[in-house]
Amino acid sequence: MVKEDNRALLGDSTIFSGIESRDLDAVMSLAVRRRYRARQVVLRKGDPALQIFVIVSGRLKAITSGAEGREATLSIMGPGEVFGEVAVLDGEPRSATISALERCELLVIHRDDFFRYLQKSPRVAIKLLEVLARRLRRLSERVEDATFLEVPGRLAKQLLRLADKYGRNIGSGAVRIELKLSQQELGDLVGVTRESINKQLRGWVAEALVEHQDGRLVLLQVDALRELGDGT
Structure with a gap:
């Protein structure tokens, strides 16, 4: 039942929606399920980018901090959303800290496995581009809102x-x-x-x-x- 739940969640997620059942099974074979407590840090800004994460349940926030240590919330994420893919793609350290707002369950895929999968699945690569484009559009909207x-x-x-x-x-x-x-x-x-x-x-x-x-x-x-x- 847990496997079927995870499979359904992947099928509804932002980058794996619309792919065939056998491809979902292939992704499932790469993923590890992890649980986090409320307020537990999942990854920290500056960490090496070794995995991507799919949110199964719960909500998390992306935060950053300045030189004086003041934190600022960048975004809130929930079930079906994916995070960690930007740093995985460009090879740079994590650009934000991700912390659980409540108890969370995540599916974790190692970057090497993810890259190999992308080479075999252009549909997922296109979905990933769509996700990144939407995030860029949201950032542009926030700048526009702040200006006008x-x-x-x-x-x-x-x-x-x-x-x-x-x-x-x-x-x-x-x-x-x-x-x-x-x-x-x-x-x-x-x-x-x-x-x-x-x-x-x-x-x-x-x-x-x-x-x-x-x-x-x-x-x-x-x-x-x-x-x-x-x-x-």
């Missing part, structure tokens, strides 16, 4: 992105983001200070745009937030 949008618009767009990935409809048009993030982590994702996030959220709570529920954010007026994200 004020804090309300940038925060609204980030909350809507999180709602798309981790949201659950709870009735009356409200969407709860099923992910606990600190205001500092949310500020890192938006590119503003924790104080700016706190001020904006307090204002939106007063306007009944959002509310806090069990440590999670609930988007009460999705259309209004979308208008803010569009700059209207």
